[in-house]
Amino acid sequence: MSHFRxxxxxxxxxxxxxxxxxxxxxxxxxGISRKTIFYMKEYGPHSHxxxxxxxxxxxxxxxxxxxxxxxxxxxxxxxxKLLAIIPxxxxxxxxxxxxxxxxxxxxxxxxxxxxxxxxxxxxxKSRHLHRLFLIILMSSFIMSVFIGVxxxxxxxxxxxFPTFDTFLKVLAIAVLSNLILVGVIFSVSxxxxxxxxxxxxxxxxxxxxxxxxxxDLLNLVIFxxxxxxxx
Amino acid sequence: MSFRKDFxxxxxxxxxxxxxxxAAGTLLAFITNQIELIPALLIFxxxxxxxxxxxxxxxxxxxxxxxFLGAARPRVKKNRILKGNVIAAMxxxxxxxxxxxxxxxxxxxxxxxxYDYRIIAIALIAGILSNIVEVPVAVLTTFWLFRHGxxxxxxxxxYVTTTxxxxxxxxxxxxxxxx
Numbered sequence: 001m002s003h004f005r006x007x008x009x010x011x012x013x014x015x016x017x018x019x020x021x022x023x024x025x026x027x028x029x030x031g032i033s034r035k036t037i038f039y040m041k042e043y044g045p046h047s048h049x050x051x052x053x054x055x056x057x058x059x060x061x062x063x064x065x066x067x068x069x070x071x072x073x074x075x076x077x078x079x080x081k082l083l084a085i086i087p088x089x090x091x092x093x094x095x096x097x098x099x100x101x102x103x104x105x106x107x108x109x110x111x112x113x114x115x116x117x118x119x120x121x122x123x124x125k126s127r128h129l130h131r132l133f134l135i136i137l138m139s140s141f142i143m144s145v146f147i148g149v150x151x152x153x154x155x156x157x158x159x160x161f162p163t164f165d166t167f168l169k170v171l172a173i174a175v176l177s178n179l180i181l182v183g184v185i186f187s188v189s190x191x192x193x194x195x196x197x198x199x200x201x202x203x204x205x206x207x208x209x210x211x212x213x214x215x216d217l218l219n220l221v222i223f224x225x226x227x228x229x230x231x
Numbered sequence: 232m233s234f235r236k237d238f239x240x241x242x243x244x245x246x247x248x249x250x251x252x253x254a255a256g257t258l259l260a261f262i263t264n265q266i267e268l269i270p271a272l273l274i275f276x277x278x279x280x281x282x283x284x285x286x287x288x289x290x291x292x293x294x295x296x297x298x299f300l301g302a303a304r305p306r307v308k309k310n311r312i313l314k315g316n317v318i319a320a321m322x323x324x325x326x327x328x329x330x331x332x333x334x335x336x337x338x339x340x341x342x343x344x345x346y347d348y349r350i351i352a353i354a355l356i357a358g359i360l361s362n363i364v365e366v367p368v369a370v371l372t373t374f375w376l377f378r379h380g381x382x383x384x385x386x387x388x389x390y391v392t393t394t395x396x397x398x399x400x401x402x403x404x405x406x407x408x409x410x
Contacts, residue, residue: 049315053293054322061285061327066334068281069274090253097252097392100284101245104388108292112384115296135238143245150253204292208388209285216281 056205064213071220081227087155087162087170088227094147095174099181099219102136103211106189111203114193123190133186140178148174169230177222181215188214240385251393258400269407271339271350276403278331279354282324283361283395287369290320291387294373298383305374313370320366328358353406360402361395368394 081088109132113119118128148171152162162170188211196203293316297303303312332354339345369391376383 049312050318050322053316053319057286057289057319057323058326061282061323062330064285065278065282065327065331069278069331069334069338071277073274090257093255093396094249094252097248097255097389097396098245100281100288100392101248101389104284104288104292104392105241105385108288108295108384108388111292112296112299115300131234131237135234135241139238139241139245142242143249146246147249147253150249154253154257202293204289204296208288208292212285212288213281216277 052202053205056201057209060206060209064209067213067217071217081231085162085166085170085231086158087151087166088173090151090154090158091147091170091174092223094151095177095223096216096219098140098143098147098178099185099215100212102140102182103185103189103215104208106132106136106185107193107207107211108204110189110193111197111207114197114203123194129190136182136186137179140182141175144175144178145171173223173226173230177219177226180222181219184218185211185215237382237385240381241389244386244389248389248393251397255393255396255400258397262400262404269347269350269353270343270345271335271347272353272403272407274338275331275335275350275354276400278334279328279357279403280396280399282327282331283365283399284392286320286323286327287365287391287395288388290316290366290369291373291383291391294370295377295383295387298373298377305377307370307374317366317370320369321362324358324362325355328354349410353403353410356406356409357399357402360405361399364398364402365391365395368398 110119110129113126113128113132119126123129151174152167152170155162189207192210193203193207196206294303294313297312298305303310307313329351332351335350335354336348339347339350369387372390373383373387376386
């Protein structure tokens with residue numbers, strides 16, 4: 001046990017970005033995941049947690065927030081159609097929330113999978129990842145139907161009386177855009193997560209802002225395209 | 232964790248989240264008149280909501296990773312990783328809010344020819360107000376979920392974006408009233 005503690009102390013004293021052979025030694029000898037050792041090196045006793053987080057997060061957060069502001073401008077461009085068809089207006093915040101939520105879930109779960117060694121080099125063969133994709137796809141479909149119906153019902157209460165045709169179109173927009181965005185979220189999370197992880201940084205600090213901002217922006221673009229196609 | 236448990240947790244959290252999203256949209260619709268008085272708010276608001284969700288979401292995700300790896304315990308006192316995370320979240324919100332306010336100010340000036348720097352002050356005040364509510368909510372809920380055997384990763388994403396949207400819109404409204 002004292003050997004183990006001594007080895008861990010050595011690992012935590014390593015400078016960041018330095019990939020010391022002792023990491024592999026500790027992994028082999030004590031059976032601790034390399035990812036766990038890497039995490040301890042990132043946020044271990046000799047690191048300044050707040051400094052690491054701020055330094056790694058600040059740029060991507062600013063970028064993500066500015067991208068969303070651009071999304072706000074594009075939303076303004078479709079103002080006329082949105083004001084004419086109230087359920088579409090009601091749909092937007094809920095859809096944006098949902099897409100952001102799935103981005104958060106997929107990114108954080110994928111990062112935890114990486115740290116726990118559940119996703120290796122051949123990520124496409126990971127049964128954990130397959131399972132996550134299936135769960136998100138099913139959840140997304142159910143929730144899209146829910147918000148499509150809810151937006152029409154709230155719209156009806158607000159004084160907008162949609163025809164059955166309009167109701168189906170609103171539903172189709174909700175379902176189609178969400179299913180497309182699930183694919184986008186997974187692609188961004190996997191590609192981005194692996195790239196960041198291989199650069200020996202914590203994907204938690206980057207992946208959620210990147211995934212949600214890309215998904216939010218594309219959500220508005222896909223939404224605008226589908227509104228243009230259906231109405 | 233089982234497929235069924237993960238699925239149930241995600242769908243339940245999403246139900247709450249999208250309902251919250253609908254509520255946030257309704258709330259926003261009610262204060263549209265006030266928002267229209269300051270045109271730059273429409274440029275600022277999506278970025279502000281995004282920032283709130285990102286910072287709280289990352290905070291919860293980092294804490295979840297630390298909890299699962301055993302690097303931190305689900306308690307508030309004597310928790311070095313939590314302390315660092317909270318300080319970082321506070322700093323990030325302040326810095327990014329001011330930058331977003333500045334971006335909205337310049338966009339307003341360039342595109343609409345309106346020179347109104349109040350948006351920067353509104354951004355800063357709204358950032359501070361939303362932080363006071365959102366950071367404790369994110370931390371305490373993550374710990375509570377972990378202690379009760381749930382995976383915070385499944386629930387916290389939807390949870391913080393919903394509470395973040397509502398608290399952000401209310402914070403912006405209060406900031407407008409203060410300014």
